[in-house]
Amino acid sequence: MALERTLCIIKPDAVEKRKQGAILQRLQEEGFQIIGLRQAQLARQIAEGFYAVHRERPFFAELCTFMTRSPVLLIALERENAVQHLRSVIGATDPAKAAEGTVRKQFGSSVAENAVHGSDSPENGRLETSYYFQGSELV
Numbered sequence: 001m002a003l004e005r006t007l008c009i010i011k012p013d014a015v016e017k018r019k020q021g022a023i024l025q026r027l028q029e030e031g032f033q034i035i036g037l038r039q040a041q042l043a044r045q046i047a048e049g050f051y052a053v054h055r056e057r058p059f060f061a062e063l064c065t066f067m068t069r070s071p072v073l074l075i076a077l078e079r080e081n082a083v084q085h086l087r088s089v090i091g092a093t094d095p096a097k098a099a100e101g102t103v104r105k106q107f108g109s110s111v112a113e114n115a116v117h118g119s120d121s122p123e124n125g126r127l128e129t130s131y132y133f134q135g136s137e138l139v
């Protein structure tokens, strides 16, 4: 199987709880290569662009307010089967429904404040990685 790229975001709730280290360690233990890493406080326009697919959803404004309230960690990851593997490691969107041992079960507190984002398809893995990182920043 070929190497894939995927984007993980450690969201404001998890950064506020100082869980970045624990989550990065888990990603490394799961065999991901961290090929890009940056802390940022997202501008509203950047968050709205990233989540544009959800623009018509009732939670869109809440989601963008949450994602911009304090810093996030943007992480570009590489691994075989990276997209599916990251999704299984982070678990269901709603932490209450996420399996034991998943990152969202461990660190998320609600469907809105669910600790991490992970790309949902190989195409989005590429698109989302390039939304936040230039090619020269990925090593």
Ligand code: CMP
Residues within 6 Å of the ligand: 054, 059, 062, 063, 093, 111, 112, 113, 114, 116, 117, 118
């Ligand atoms: P994420 O994987 O970042 O992709 C879209 C996000 O929208 C999702 O995680 C949740 O944090 C958020 N989301 C999905 N459904 C809801 C909801 N019903 N209310 C608030 N936020 C939601």
